[in-house]
Amino acid sequence: MMAESQHHVVIVGGGFGGLYAAKALRKAPVKVTLIDQRNFHLFQPLLYQVATGTLSPADISSPLRGILSKHANTQVLMDKVTEIDPQQQQITLIHQTLSYDTLIVATGVRHHYFGNAHWQDFAPGLKTVEDALELRRRIFLAFEAAEREPDPVRRRALLTFVIVGGGPTGVELAGAIAELAFKTLPQDFRNINTQEAQVLLLEGLDRVLPPYPPELSAKAAAYLRQMGVTVRTQTRVTHVDSHGVTVEFSADQPQAQAIPAHTILWAAGVQASPLGQQLAERTGAELDRVGRVKVSPHLNIPGYENLYVIGDLAHVAGQNSPPLPGVAPVAVQEGKYVAKQIQARLQGQALAPFQYKDVGSLAVIGQNAAVVDFSGFKFTGIAAWLIWVFAHIYYLIEFDNKLIVMLQWGWNYFTRQRGARLITHPAVPEQVEHPSERAVAKTPTSVP
Numbered sequence: 410m411m412a413e414s415q416h417h418v419v420i421v422g423g424g425f426g427g428l429y430a431a432k433a434l435r436k437a438p439v440k441v442t443l444i445d446q447r448n449f450h451l452f453q454p455l456l457y458q459v460a461t462g463t464l465s466p467a468d469i470s471s472p473l474r475g476i477l478s479k480h481a482n483t484q485v486l487m488d489k490v491t492e493i494d495p496q497q498q499q500i501t502l503i504h505q506t507l508s509y510d511t512l513i514v515a516t517g518v519r520h521h522y523f524g525n526a527h528w529q530d531f532a533p534g535l536k537t538v539e540d541a542l543e544l545r546r547r548i549f550l551a552f553e554a555a556e557r558e559p560d561p562v563r564r565r566a567l568l569t570f571v572i573v574g575g576g577p578t579g580v581e582l583a584g585a586i587a588e589l590a591f592k593t594l595p596q597d598f599r600n601i602n603t604q605e606a607q608v609l610l611l612e613g614l615d616r617v618l619p620p621y622p623p624e625l626s627a628k629a630a631a632y633l634r635q636m637g638v639t640v641r642t643q644t645r646v647t648h649v650d651s652h653g654v655t656v657e658f659s660a661d662q663p664q665a666q667a668i669p670a671h672t673i674l675w676a677a678g679v680q681a682s683p684l685g686q687q688l689a690e691r692t693g694a695e696l697d698r699v700g701r702v703k704v705s706p707h708l709n710i711p712g713y714e715n716l717y718v719i720g721d722l723a724h725v726a727g728q729n730s731p732p733l734p735g736v737a738p739v740a741v742q743e744g745k746y747v748a749k750q751i752q753a754r755l756q757g758q759a760l761a762p763f764q765y766k767d768v769g770s771l772a773v774i775g776q777n778a779a780v781v782d783f784s785g786f787k788f789t790g791i792a793a794w795l796i797w798v799f800a801h802i803y804y805l806i807e808f809d810n811k812l813i814v815m816l817q818w819g820w821n822y823f824t825r826q827r828g829a830r831l832i833t834h835p836a837v838p839e840q841v842e843h844p845s846e847r848a849v850a851k852t853p854t855s856v857p
Contacts, residue, residue, distance in 0.1 A: 415438065415439055415440040415482075416438070416439045416440065416510045416511065416751075416755060417439070417440045417442065417507075417508065417509050417510045417511070418434060418439050418440065418441045418442070418509070418510065418511045418512075418513065418751060419441075419442045419444065419500060419507055419509040419511070419512050419513070420441065420442070420443045420444065420513045420515065421444050421445075421490050421500070421512070421513065421514045421515065421516055421684070422444075422445060422514065422515035422516045422517060422720065422722075423443055423444075423445035423447065423449075423450050423473050423485075424450070424451070424453070424515055424517055424720055424721075424740065425720060425737045425740035425741050425744065426513075426515035426719040426720030426721075426740035426741070426743050426744040427443060427445070427513060427515035427719075427720070427744065428443075428450050428473070428476065428744065428806075429740070429741045429744030429745055429748075430513055430515070430719070430744035430745070430747050430748045431443045431477060431480070431483055431744075432476075432477070432480070432744075433744065433745045433748030433749070434482070434483070434748045434751070434752075435480045435482070435483070437482070437748070437751070437752050437755075438755065439482060439511075439751065439752075439755070440482055440484075441480070441482055441483040441484070442483075442484045442485075442486060442507065442509075443473065443477065443483060443484070443485050443486070444485075444486045444487075444488055444490060444502065445473060445485075445486075445487065446487070446488070446489050447473075447487070448472055448473055448474065448485075448487050449470045449471060449472050449473060450470065450471050450472075450473055450476060450806055451469065451470050451537070451538060452469040452470070452471075452801075452804070452805055452806070452810070453536070453737070454737060454801060454804075455468075455469045455801060455814075456469070456535050456536075456537075456538075456540070456541045457535060457541075457578060457581045457582050457585055458585065459538070459541035459542070459545065459829070460535060460540075460541040460542075460544035460545050460548065460582065460585075461544075461545065461548065461582070461585035461586060461588075461589055461827070462545060462548075462549065462589070462827035462828075462829045462830035462831070463585070463817070463818075463821060463827050463829060464814065464817060464829055465829045466538045466541065466542070468810060468813050468814055468817065469805070469810065469814070470538065470810075471806045471807045471810060473485050475807070476806060476807065486502070488502040488503055488504055488505070489502060489503050490502055490516075490684065491503060492687070493512070493514075493684065493687055493688060493691060494691070495512075495688075495691050495692050495710075495713055495716055496691075498510065498512070498715070500512065509715075510715060511715045511716075511717070511751055512715065512716050512717070513717045513718075513719060513744075513747055514684055514688065514702075514716070514717070514718045514719075514722060515718070515719045515720040515722060515740070515744070516682040516684050516685075516720075516722055517536075517682055517720055517721040517722055518536075518679040518680060518681050518682060518699070518701075518721040518722065518735060519534075519536060519679065519680055519681075519682060520534035520536060520675060520678070520679065520680065521677075521678035521679050521680035521699060522675070522677075522678075523677075523678060525649070528649040528675070529675070531649050531650055531651055531673055532573060532649050532654075532673040532674060532675040533547070533674065533675060534674075534675040534676065535578060535582070535674070535675075535676065542833060542834075544674060545829075545830075545831070545832070546832050546833060546834065547672050547674075548570070548586065548589070548672060549830055549831075549832045550832055551567050551568065551570070551671050551672045552567075552568070552594060552598065552601070552603060553832070554567050554671070555567040555568050555601050556598050556599070556600050556601050557600075564601065565605075565607075565669075566653065566669040566670060566671050567671045567672075568590075568601070568603070568605060568606040568607065569606070569607040569609065569653075569668070569669065569670040569671065569672070570586050570590075570606065570607065570608045570609065570670065570672045570674070571609045571611065571653070571654055571668060571670045571672070571673045571674070572586075572608070572609065572610045572611065572674045572676055573611050573646050573649075573654070573673065573674070573675050573676060573677045574611070574612065574675065574676035574677030574678065575610055575611070575612025575614070575616075575617035575618065575619070575640070575642065576617075576618065576619070576620075576676060576677075577618065577772045578676040579610055579612070579617070579674075579676035579677070580610070580617055580618060580629055580633065580772050580774060581772065581773055581774070582674055582676060583608055583610040583633060583638045583640075584632070584633060584636060584638065584773065584774040584775040584778070585775070586608050587608045587633070587636040587637050587638050587775065588636065588775050588776065589603075589827070590603045590604065590606035590608065590637070591603070591604050591606075591636065591637050593826065593827055604637075607639065608637065608638045608639065609638075609639045609641065609668065609670075610633060610638055610639070610640050610641070611641050611644045611646060611654075611656060612640070612641070612642045612643075612644060613642075613643065613644060613645050613646075613677070614642065614643070615642050615643055616630065616642055617629055617630050617633070617640060617642065618772055618780070620734060620770065621770055621772070621780065621782055622782055622787060624787065625780040625781075625782055625787055625789070628780055628789045629772060629774055629780050630642075632774040632775065632778040632780075633774055635778075636774070636775050636778070641656075641658065643658065644656050644657070644658050645657045646677075647665060649673060652667070652669060653667060653668045653669040653670040653671075653673070654667070654668050654670060654673055655667050655668070656668060678699070679699060679721070679735065680699050680700055681696070681699055681700030681701045681702070681721075681722050682700075682722055684722070685700045685701060685702050685718075685722055686700060688702055688710065688716075688718065689702065692710050692712065692713055692716070693712070694710045694711070694718075696724075697724045697732070701721070701722055701723060701724040701732075702718045702722060702723055702724060703724045703726075704717070704718050704723050704724065704725060705762075706726075706762030706763060707750060707760070707762055707763060708723065708725065708743055708746065708747055708750070708763050714754070717747045717750075719740060719743035719744055719747055720735075720739075720740040720743060720744075721735035721740065723743065725739075725743070725763070725765075733765055734770075736770075737804055738768045738804075739765060741804075742763075742765055742766065743763065746760075746763045767784060768783070768800075769781055769782055769783030769784065770782045770783075771793070771796065771797045771800060772797075773794060773797045776794070777790065777791040777794050778790065778791075778793075778794060779793035779794040779796070779797045780793055781793040781796050781797065783796070798818065801814075802814060802815060
């Protein structure tokens with residue numbers, strides 16, 4: 410049992426930031442309560458592999474209680490925070506109210522549809538296990554429906570996959586779907602040729618992977634095109650519905666064009682969790698344009714030394730550079746730093762401001778194809794792919810996850826099979842909605 414008189418650290422969110430903060434406080438003279446709506450930690454960087462049938466959800470998830478079971482000072486609560494009161498140092502959950510001495514908020518981000526939230530039904534994003542399973546269901550149902558479809562126009566729409574957003578998630582999804590259609594599935598169907606599928610990657614800016622060095626962006630686009638992906642940059646999506654997407658090509662085609670497609674996947678933007686807005690209202694903290702909380706160099710909200718915001722929810726200003734990116738290494742380092750900061754404060758000591766040690770940027774396009782930017786050193790091809798593989802294995806939390814993923818990747822490397830190609834909820838829908846003839850008539854040919 411933990412003494413009630415101990416300094417109570419409450420952590421909201423069991424992602425990379427919150428979990429690593431809890432792990433770093435294992436031997437500290439504090440009581441730790443970790444709260445999350447889920448009972449597991451999710452390795453989000455590999456969600457796209459669940460969505461495309463390479464891995465199963467359990468391969469990239471670990472029960473929070475299991476991870477922290479040997480932390481005698483730590484309690485895990487599966488609950489949801491509904492209100493934060495910084496003045497009373499209390500948080501309200503659905504089932505109870507807790508007092509805290511130090512609060513760490515690490516609730517991350519969600520999808521951002523730029524004022525078009527109704528698009529979500531037609532173009533789901535990828536942030537949760539449920540999202541990944543829904544994407545997997547839609548991707549593989551499209552091939553199954555195409556196998557049954559006698560009309561060639563409708564079949565073509567079923568075999569058109571549109572990914573909106575050319576960041577790392579969009580690039581990785583596009584590459585994985587291309588590998589499915591062109592490498593894994595051709596021998597599995599009898600009435601369709603899956604190699605006739607269209608995989609379209611749409612990006613509003615002038616290149617994919619905008620935060621990466623231009624030469625790596627160009628290399629990534631080249632890899633995608635070699636794999637059969639149609640890459641369209643400077644392309645703005647103006648409408649999404651069950652028939653497909655409507656786009657405007659700002660460079661060479663100013664007129665709107667409808668693209669009939671049955672499967673549309675959203676990877677175009679993020680928006681901070683609602684707790685960010687609540688923190689701003691209760692503390693006067695400033696938010697950036699996507700709702701992230703602007704924190705001090707010590708990662709706390711200005712004026713509230715005991716209230717920290719870390720991970721994707723935090724806007725941490727870089728030194729003469731844009732804010733730190735919302736990636737796992739940033740959250741991990743922030744979680745560890747805040748744990749040290751709490752212990753230093755308890756001892757009456759001061760800690761230097763947070764400094765991120767850049768471990769590089771990585772994006773995989775397909776087998777033996779990736780791009781890596783590591784402290785100015787740039788890698789592409791199989792060398793970058795191997796770096797990507799080992800980096801992701803390293804950050805997986807538990808040994809069994811590391812072993813299973815390594816074995817699964819090894820098997821997939823040599824066989825190109827994906828054993829998690831399961832369609833669930835429901836397996837056989839009563840009807841698969843097709844693009845309307847009106848939408849098809851606008852664009853009778855494929856997108857160049």
